[in-house]
Amino acid sequence: MRDDPTVVGLVELARHGDAGAWNDLVDRYAPLVWAICRRYGLGGADAEDVAACVWLRLVERLDTIREPAALPGWLATTVRRECLALLRSRRRQVLVGDESGLDTVDDPAFEELLVTQEQHIALRAAFDNLPEHCRRLLTLLFDDPPAPYAEISSSTGTPVGAIGPTRRRCLDKLRSDPVLAAVAGAEQP
């Protein structure tokens, strides 16, 4: 995955004590942290404990991150390790011994989860970079089933006949996002 200039900038700012940049990093990666906790069946206070460990480790590593592109992978590994540590300590309390089935080192399902999460991170970031009229229109189209064009037209002021072409233009803009193109294979064939 190529270096995302946004992440490089955020890490740089956070290193210099910029709390806003740090918060942006947290918002960006919180879904990844949560998704992995859920995969290990952890929620509530357990997930909060894991998250606390992971965020603190990220804070202490800020100065030593060489390649921000490696951040999602590093985070995923760290979250997973903390989840397993918590599950193991729990197991030791309830039953001794059997740790089979907890996890394997090469777990294709985990790799897949990571790929999906990286795509999601890139998609959300690319969406946030769209012009406001695109964000508004696409948000209305997210509904399942999507809002009727007449309704979209009245709430955005876009003529019904222009909604289709606008949607296409906005999605083309989204697809042209370099970071997204790198992770999602979103380029037009």
Place this chain on the structure above:
Amino acid sequence: MNDDEILAALAAARHSAADVPERIREIGRSAFAWRTVDAELAALTPDPAVGARAEPAAVRALTFAARDLTIEVEVTDDALHGQVVPPQRGEIELRDRSGVVAVAQVDDVGWFVLGPVPRGMFRLHLRAGDAVVVTEWITI
């Protein structure tokens, strides 16, 4: 991805962000206050970045390496027994997420004892001469 696929992927991405409990983000935001810019980080060896890391649960002897000194810690049932190498006097604090929970003097030969053994995450914060060293977060 065609238009429908990318729109569906985008919707899924936004939903997965909306599903995250706010507490997870709050904890993340407040973690920034724990930055120690004035202290050198002593990493647990072997460095987890290398991948050859003992599982925290199995660890009874820990070595944290900073540039010019190491902190060796033996975990017993009731305390952390440690030594600063090379030996030097100083003051060492046991800190958890709530702050400082214990303080001990490091004697002439670098020995210190800190207790009780913390539950959950903790780190050590050492002042020795001009050096200020903080270990990475660890859970036993």
